[in-house]
Amino acid sequence: MKAEIRSMSGAVLLGMAQWAWALQVPGPVVDGDWLAANRTVVTVLDVRPNLKSFLTAPRFETDAKTGNKILAELGGHIPGASPVQNSSIRAERTFGSLKVKFMLPERSEFEKLARGWGVQAGRPIVIAAAGRDPQDFNAAARLYWQFKVFGEDNIAIVNGGTAAWIAEGREVAVAPTKLAAGDWVAKAERTELIATSQDVEAAIATDTAQLVDARSTPEYFGLTKKSTVSGYGHIAGAKNVSSELLTTEGNATRMRSAATYRDIYKASGIDPHLPAITYCNTGVLAAGNWFVLSEILGNNRVRLYDGSLHKWTLEGRPLRAVAPL
Template sequence: MRLTIKTWLLPALALLWAGLAQAAGLPGPVVDSAWLAANLGEVQVFEVRSNPKSFTAAPEFETDAKTGKKTLVEVGGHIPGARLMDTKPLRTDKKVGELTVKYMLPEMAAFETIMQAVGVDADRPIVLVPVGTDVVDLDDALRAYWQLKVYGEDNIAVLDGGMAAWLLEGRAHSSDAAPAKTGSWRAKADRSARYGADSEAVAAAVASKSATLIDGRDLRSYHGLARRDYVHAAGHIPGAKVLPPELLTRPVSGGAVKLHSLATYRGIAAVTGVDADKPSIAYCNSGHLASGPWFVMSELLGHKNARLYDGSMHQWTLEKRPVEGAIPLQ
């Protein structure tokens, strides 16, 4: 019996399409440099930088005269073909009642315009690359990740170890400026209620203990021994547990930091009093460092009820809401 074209061609096309889709997809919310190097042609890469000049600068290394071991002194350049995502336009002032709250997520239309200006295209996997030398610049990328998630993007991942690990592995890099490009990315939905929390939601969680509040700041800030100038009271939100940034990454040889294993994150949550299986709301001073605990709870440990309080301590104290736990300064 002869096979008709329909009999053999359609299944073959289906298999081909499935193979292409798998090749173009992301393996999860985190990719390593080996995977990215093998799949550069299938994804769009964005270097998330608070210092845009570093995108076109040369990296700086120190070499031990005895061992020949390289240590990264300053990250410079970028992965070939990557584009720059400057962190500054990603945050904005927002009116909340009569108050002006700083460092907030832009409205959906404005964020869409920002992403298009960066060169983000629709319907193509996105890989965000942090600088990779400390948790603060990692959180720059995780904050951008959260913002994209809020506005409907799910085909997105972060490079573990960032540009620092990429350079330390001796992989190719470029210091060329990226040509101007307008991307086609469009916001698919406003999922602020799913991934974000406002002051009222935080206050309700304080009153009902329905969610674990996770303070993503350092211990000095949590205990009121240090305070940013835009935070108007010392201490922390009542009942909050602290998951300090120094616990969220591990150093690797040469000057990069990487993420822990899932088992380690569960252990860290346990010793800090964070119930990894309970709904959570992460916060910090301005919604930046909170991106780390949110990412761990939501994207790595897979909790569907993990949210980030965008206004964080800045908005909470601007609204004169209660704080606790400040150590008296003599």
């Protein structure tokens, strides 16, 4: 009888494990309530520029008028989250004699990275950005895009990231996370998600895809530039939708509604339902526009130009800029 009970208990536990493993994210974006309810059966990847803050307590200030506590400095992490350094997710690639930084890693290299973060095959992945700056969302979107390129579909971004999680008064951890052994398997590249320099040239020549420049307006016009780009201005025919428009400001930067996104693109001269190629300086800001157009607005004809203007100008290709002072 005891053996039968043990056998039944084992079967129940196995069934529960299989049920947990079969969990699917409800969409490309999840909120804090969903994550809190499912945190123990998903892999949370905390992507941020400063991993030192991952292990330090958040700092709060008290609003003099309301008496409410306000998150002043990000610290700590969602319990069980795996830390991911922004700069570690991309790699240098060689194209002929040209070495290009900030690119999508090779399949085997990205698989190794994911396993090092404790990502397990079949287990849902939830990406949490820092959530303090509008640009944080793009880092999460870039990591999401890379997983999608290598075949992962059971993946989402938590709205507002770690900052929203903390602002909502949820449990915060400061101790290092004990990571499970990762066994995630990358699949062949989904080339339909990636744009090359040749694809961009074809879009310019044939007007078959809209070009969406995700950088700041001064960079778009060629008034300023980043050191990663060898020229000033934008690709001919591109429209500017700065990535700073994609999230709200405040204590935690959150995504906007689908209706707001549609209006932003239309007002910027972009039809959110037609083919598009997003780009920026190196391919991070472009990921925010790709995510919104593809995952939130459902446009399956959007590609991200990997390497973006860093690669474009290394290849000696032209840019359009306003007249210099």
